[in-house]
Amino acid sequence: MSMAKLLGLFLVLALVVAARADECEGDRQGMRTECHKYALFPSEPKIPPSDACCNVWKNANIPCLCKRVTKEVEKIWCMDKIVYISQYCGKPLEHGYHCGTYTVPALGQ
Template identity: 35%
Template sequence: MPATNVSYMTWVLVAAMLFSGSDIVSGQCQGSIQDLKICVPYFQKKGPKIPPSQACCDAIKGVDILCVCHHLPPDIGELISIEKVVFVLQVCREPLAPGTKCGSKNIKALLS
């Protein structure tokens, strides 16, 4: 399972970035942002793209991802791979439309 390859520091940093402001995001976005923590191993910067687990896809389907993307801090790309987030969303059949901005990245640029 990819989770064993994620360093403790990566978990701490990503969790801090994604979830420290989760009250703000949760208040504005539908679904439980906390449920997305199961997907963190698939978003790590190092290593290949790995198809997500069904549990990750289920978590994604329960959250308004477009809203979450809109509220991600611009520097989230320093901690996770937005390209891998786009890949995971596509695999889970919850793709973002070209032109969508997630964090500081334009999804159209990532799809080409």
């Protein structure tokens, strides 16, 4: 394989890796823009999210977002409110699902 082809292949692989690293950055930005006021502490009261927040949630790559939830994020975003948003918006997180270190409880808990 020529050096030019090898360099081209490396460039393509680098772009694929970079794209995957940012695959849910748009979702993260949407959550910050549209949902933050519904998801911040304290855990009560829970305020019904806006249609714009629900649209972000319904279209978001939730597994990707949850992989990026750190303990620092969990200090800012109330995960109980995230579960509320998910239920309210019609795309609920399942009982036992892990988002960061948070485990979604059974309904009513």
